[in-house]
Amino acid sequence: MLNLPSDYMSAETRAEIQAELDVNRALLRSQGKLEPVKSGIVTFDWPLAAASWLDDPGVHGISNFVDQDPAFPNQLLDYNCGARSYDLSNGYNHRGIDFFTWPYGWKRMDEFGVEIVAIADGTILSKFDGNDDRSCGFGGGSWNAVYVEHSDGSIAWYGHMKNGSTTSKAIGESVVAGEYLGIVGSSGSSTGPHLHLEVYDGQGQLIEPYAGACNVMNASSWWTQQRAYYDSALNRLEIASAPPDFPACPQAETSHERRVFSTAETMYYIAFYRDQLAGQNTNYKLYRPDNSVLYDWLHSSPEPHYAASYWYWFWDLAGQPTGTWTWEATYQGQTEQRQFELVAPGNGDNDGFMDHLDNCMTVANPSQLDSNGDGYGNACDADINDDGIVNFADLNQLKLAMFSAVGDANWNPAADFDGSGTINFVDLLTMKTQFFGAPGPSAYAPL
Ligand SMILES: [Zn+2]
Incomplete structure (x- = not known):
């Protein structure tokens, strides 16, 4: 499978950012731009949104949670007592949640496809932009990021944004939950397009927004609605003339998606998943224009867990009726459809005439x-x-x-x-x- 995005930030860089946030916070308070910290509970909405033109039912996967185990290396513990996190031999234990774009991380970055949005109302404490966003590994320099303080004094760090994509709002301006902050990218020390979301509570302590048996940082969930540890879903159905190309980082992927095929062509039926688990069936159906079923089949992945996966089938529809066909997939109670037009082939004779x-x-x-x-x-x-x-x-x-x-x-x-x-x-x-x-x-x- 593909390498799942991860990232790194040195303790020194993190301390510099924290020092700047402290300075900005004091300055904004003195200017009356930042309300005094209120008691009360702030909860978080989801940090990603598909661009309005993108109709995929899902656009992300999660590659890493906060590492709850301070030991290293390879001493991993996520909030749910699993090991969906990482650490490094230099002592870095992952301090955030990594939401990666799936599918098509680079393509989506280039086309402004996946937006990072505010998880709660707040005030912009700081932001950085102008850094290269095609990092493929650690040592990638500074990231593009937006930092937002919420009314309870908690602060969210949104990192690795696409160059030039950060909100036009200035430091000290307020944002509301769900508001655009930037585009998922790969600036800074990052191995691929993803959002690193790092959150500190009102006392400046790192938290893991997900509540679970092995979360030693905070007892309760900070999510308004906490999603499942394995958030299994269909992210996208695609009908294409070929399987997708995933070239070497940081080149953009190529989708060969089409919505029109002739009866003389071979078409590929591709389903993209997040958190696909062994034993989960998908029921695929291919409907003719009159809604009769041509093919009906089940598939399940043999792998215990894929954070991101895709499967495809291919055949032609020679001799089948032309018109609007429907490909359907039902997975974990979710049903998605893609339609395509099947048309008669032209003569395609390349005779020099028309x-x-x-x-x-x-x-x-x-x-x-x-x-x-x-x-x-x-x-x-x-x-x-x-x-x-x-x-x-x-x-x-x-x-x-x-x-x-x-x-x-x-x-x-x-x-x-x-x-x-x-x-x-x-x-x-x-x-x-x-x-x-x-x-x-x-x-x-x-x-
Ligand atoms: Zn991260």
Whole structure:
């Protein structure tokens, strides 16, 4: 499996940060920007949120909790009496919770996909930004971080943020629970994109927000709703033309996700999990457009515990009906679905005649110009000039290809053959057949 992110901070660096927080705290108090510490209970909401465009049901896993055992090395004890933590031979015992992005840590960082949000209302005590965010190991220099003091005097450290992503709010400004603080990254001594959340109580003592039998730091949970130690869930379903690529750190991963396939293609069905345990079944089903079930199968992981895992199957659907198909997975009471369009293959004959459309029609979604739904142009989009948008330049090329040969210099509304109100690939296919039934040297302009 993949290496799970971890991190390091020297005692000296930690002391420097604490000294600065002390200075800022006193200064903000003197300026009236920080309320006196109140008694009472502050509880924590979840520190991560998916960007609004990202519809994955889950975006993280947990690689490490606070190490409760001060001995080292390899003397590990997490709050639940397990060993999901780490220490180092130099005496560092992990002092926070590591929430890593899963799947696609680097890709998600690059696309601002996973946000770090405030776990409670508070005041920004300090923040750092401007440091490189593609660290792959320890010794990676300073991190980008935001530090927030809550009304009870407890302080949360949010570390390893993406360069340039920290909140635009200034030191001394207040934030509310759930408010954006930054993007998960890998700045500082970090082996991959993750949030290191480190929390001190009102007396300055390190705590582990999770309550459990082996938590020697605090008896009760600081979470508003504490999640299970093994928080097993489906993070993402993906249908793709190939399995994902996980290149060497810190290169971004590649997803080959598509939502449109032809009956001539092989498609990969990929499920990403967090905290998958042996014996947990997933029930997968593949539904035809008429909702009848083509495949129905069970799978469980043989591994006692994966903090992050993914599994895939692949086959083609030759001879199956075209239309909207649904892939479904049910795991631990959670049901997720992904839909895709199955279309008839274009001729894809590469005969030099309208090959762009031939090949695009092997994958094109008849309902939209951005045929693979990725939001960007590529060889199989109507974005013929690949400038990232489908614009009039592309339409002009299509028009030239489709109409110049028959002497029609103007766009013809009659080209909306299927009456959908737009000129789409179905229309283009009809046009091609109608106007260019056979290759001819003067019949078209190459796209
Ligand atoms: Zn950490």
